Amino acid sequence: MTRKASSKIDYFTSAASGVEFLLGRLDGYRYSPHLHDTFIVAALSHGVAALSIGGRPYSPRVAQLIFCNPFEVHDGAARGGGLSYRASYPSEPLLHRIAAESAAAPLRGAVRFTEPVVDDPVGSAMFLKAHESSRRGECTLEAEESLFTTYAYCLSRYAGVRLAEAGQEDGPIDRAVTLLCDDYAAKVTLSDFIDEARVPRQRLISAFRRRTGLTPHAFLVNRRIIAAKQLLRSGEQASAVAVSTGFSDQAHLIRTFKARIGVTPGAYQQAVRER
DSSP states (O other): OOOOOEEEEEEEEOTTTOOEEEEEEEEBOEEEEEOOSSOEEEEEEESBEEEEETTEEEOOBTTEEEEEOTTOOEEEEESSSOEEEEEEEOOHHHHHHHHHHHBSSOOOSOOOOSOSEEEOHHHHHHHHHHHHHHHHOSOHHHHHHHHHHHHHHHHHHHSOOOBOOOOOOHHHHHHHHHHHHHSTTSOOOHHHHHHHHOSOHHHHHHHHHHHHSSOHHHHHHHHHHHHHHHHHHTTOOHHHHHHHTTOSSHHHHHHHHHHHHSSOHHHHHHHHHOO
């Protein structure tokens, strides 16, 4: 009995970055040869693919990254059983801007990835995490930071972009830290950061990490957790605490709080009341 070919494809656009994403599952389905006017950065979370890019065959699998440059003809299918994959479609101007902000020297010519499929467990995990962060959309800063850091990582390793080392940037980082400490409950974006610090995006993220030991998003989350603990100790309900401290909802607060404190907000509140 012949198995029926199937696919489940979900597209969404990140409100944080404006990048289009795909979450897909293929079982016997094959894409016809086609092209995009954007880049493709993708990775598999299950299975093995059979695809061609620029007329050359590839069999990407889990723990590899997949790149396709604008207007490169490609197709794709699952090899053997089904596969699950995630893809993003950053525009050429966006990746050029990230490369220009990150590079140690002025760019010469267009940015292009040189290998369509590469072994990179670290990069693949970074991309899948960034994709999921954009899909959830719980924190704009997290989604932007994770995605743009992943793109800079890919550009430095597979598109010949030599990254500049982060400087101390004491004044700009002080301004960025103040912004996060004062406005932790606001919907802070990387654009807010850049406006405040007046430092290019990737340089700012690298310098911030060097100065504080955390990325801007991790610093923001920890500042929100400190504020949440204070409100919980004062007797506020977790649902109100979530709103007051910038979490997207109570579930987001509970998940983030437990990951850092080891217990749920409710358990923490009960424990401090019993002391």
